[in-house]
Amino acid sequence: QLQLQESGPGLVKPSETLSLTCTVSGGSISSSSYYWGWIRQPPGKGLEWIGSIYYSGSTYYNPSLKSRVTISVDTSKNQFSLKLSSVTAADTAVYYCASMVRRAFDIWGQGTMVTVSS
Amino acid sequence: DIVMTQTPLSSPVTLGQPASISCRSSQSLVHSDGNTYLSWLQQRPGQPPRLLIYKISNRFSGVPDRFSGSGAGTDFTLKISRVEAEDVGVYYCMQATQFPWTFGQGTKVEIK
Numbered sequence: 001q002l003q004l005q006e007s008g009p010g011l012v013k014p015s016e017t018l019s020l021t022c023t024v025s026g027g028s029i030s031s032s033s034y035y036w037g038w039i040r041q042p043p044g045k046g047l048e049w050i051g052s053i054y055y056s057g058s059t060y061y062n063p064s065l066k067s068r069v070t071i072s073v074d075t076s077k078n079q080f081s082l083k084l085s086s087v088t089a090a091d092t093a094v095y096y097c098a099s100m101v102r103r104a105f106d107i108w109g110q111g112t113m114v115t116v117s118s
Numbered sequence: 119d120i121v122m123t124q125t126p127l128s129s130p131v132t133l134g135q136p137a138s139i140s141c142r143s144s145q146s147l148v149h150s151d152g153n154t155y156l157s158w159l160q161q162r163p164g165q166p167p168r169l170l171i172y173k174i175s176n177r178f179s180g181v182p183d184r185f186s187g188s189g190a191g192t193d194f195t196l197k198i199s200r201v202e203a204e205d206v207g208v209y210y211c212m213q214a215t216q217f218p219w220t221f222g223q224g225t226k227v228e229i230k
Contacts, residue, residue, distance in 0.1 A: 047224075
């Protein structure tokens with residue numbers, strides 16, 4: 001059964017780069033069946049899609065964040081990663097990684113809280 | 119961007135009674151491949167979201183049959199036939215027909 005787990009620093013300073021990794025177990029990140037995605041949720045608010053990557057390496061980003069976001073895949077480690085540059089307090093959120101099949105996010109990680117503060 | 123609008127934003131429900139959530143998109147969600155990529159997710163308190171329904175009306179693995187989805191084009195509905203205590207949480211619709219993929223603002227289901 002597919003499982004995803006986010007990891008990375010819980011505190012990032014303003015203007016720095018947020019870096020998170022999602023480790024996939026129970027399946028191959030190279031599978032053509034999946035998109036892999038990042039979604040965030042500010043405290044007490046709704047969900048925002050950040051971006052996704054296909055097994056081929058094609059990436060798709062939310063235009064609202066596109067200039068600051070990079071998503072990549074490391075097939076040797078069965079992981080995919082998120083980098084968000086020039087962070088501000090508005091980037092404080094729970095960050096989720098998720099798999100997508102049939103264009104629905106079916107399996108989610110538990111989420112990791114990232115706070116942007118000096 | 120396609121805007122997803124959910125109503126109501128809050129739904130107090132009596133245990134055992136039905137509940138219904140509406141989701142309206144600002145544009146048709148019919149993809150050029152003929153599919154409509156509208157899904158529903160449930161987020162229980164303190165938990166990550168969980169997929170309930172994909173492509174309008176398909177229940178995801180393990181989802182109880184009291185959950186059903188319907189609709190077409192721009193208007194979609196999630197129905198819970200008989201609300202149970204474990205159904206408390208926030209429900210989101212999401213479209214993945216057109217980039218950027220977008221979510222509704224969420225509907226909070228609580229027990230009266």
